Amino acid sequence: METFKEITPEQITDNVFKLVGKEWMLITAGNSDGFNTMTASWGGFGVLWKKNICFCVIRPQRHTFKFIEENQTFSLNFFENKYLDALLYCGSHSGKDVDKITNSGLTPVLDGTPYFQQARLVIECKKIYFQDLIPENFLDPQISDNYPAKDYHRMYVGEIIRCLSK
Ligand SMILES: Cc1cc2nc3c(=O)[nH]c(=O)nc-3n(C[C@H](O)[C@H](O)[C@H](O)COP(=O)(O)O)c2cc1C
Numbered sequence: 184m185e186t187f188k189e190i191t192p193e194q195i196t197d198n199v200f201k202l203v204g205k206e207w208m209l210i211t212a213g214n215s216d217g218f219n220t221m222t223a224s225w226g227g228f229g230v231l232w233k234k235n236i237c238f239c240v241i242r243p244q245r246h247t248f249k250f251i252e253e254n255q256t257f258s259l260n261f262f263e264n265k266y267l268d269a270l271l272y273c274g275s276h277s278g279k280d281v282d283k284i285t286n287s288g289l290t291p292v293l294d295g296t297p298y299f300q301q302a303r304l305v306i307e308c309k310k311i312y313f314q315d316l317i318p319e320n321f322l323d324p325q326i327s328d329n330y331p332a333k334d335y336h337r338m339y340v341g342e343i344i345r346c347l348s349k
Contacts, residue, residue: 187305187347192228192235195346197304199228202261207270209289210239211297212250212257218297220284221247222274225336226259228306228343235343237308240316240336246278251339256295256309260302269301303349308341 202208203226211220226239237259241248251257262270269287276283284291290300298305316335321327 185349187349190346190348192306192343192346194348195228195304195306197261202304203227206261206264207274209260209262209270209273209299209302210241210247210251210257211260211291211299212247212254213297214254215293215297217250218284218291218293219247219250219278220260220273220287220289220297220299221245221278222270231340232311234311236311236340237306237343238338238340240338242334242336244334248337251310254296254310256307256344257339257341258296258298259306259308260299261304261306262299262301263303266301298347302347305345305347306343307345307347309344310339311342312340314338 204224207222207224209220210223211218213219223239226237228237230236241251269289272287273283291297292300296307315337318327318335
C-alpha cells in the first residue's frame, strides 16, 4: 500500500467543496484504548485566530461525540471513491451498536490520534474551540429544517497539527 508523506496545509490542493461536500470524510477520535469514526459531509478548512483550522459539526447523539469530547485531538480522513461503501457504512451505523471499524474493512493506525491506512489524505487536528449551535442564532429560518428533532450540532474548531497525503 502506498505510504503517507507529511505535507503542510498549504500543500493541500483539493477543492474543499468537493472534498467535504461531495466525497465526504471520516471524523475519527479516540486512542488505542477505544475510538470511533463517523462519516461527515459538513465542515471545512480555513484560517482563524492566525491558525490553520478545520471545523466540523457533530450531533450529540453520535457515538463519535463522546470520543471527540474525551480526547484532545481528532482526525479527518479522506478517501478515494472506491471506499464509498465504507463511508456509507460508517454514516449509517453507530459504533454504539456494531463493530463498525471491523465491518467497514478499514485499517486503523493507532499510533497517536487514530486515522485510517486506506485514506488518501489525513488531517490531524487539536481541538481549540467548541460551540453548541443554538436556534436563536439561525438568521435563515430554513436552517431549522435540518433539526426536526432539535438535536443541534456541536461545532468543533480544530487547529491543524499534521497533514498526511499519499
Ligand atoms: C454523507 C453523510 C454525511 C454526514 N454528515 C454528518 C455530520 O456532518 N454531522 C453529524 O453529526 N452526522 C453526520 N452524518 C451522520 C453520521 O455519520 C451517522 O449518524 C453515523 O452513524 C454516526 O455514527 P456513530 O454513532 O458511530 O458516531 C452523516 C452521514 C452521512 C451518510
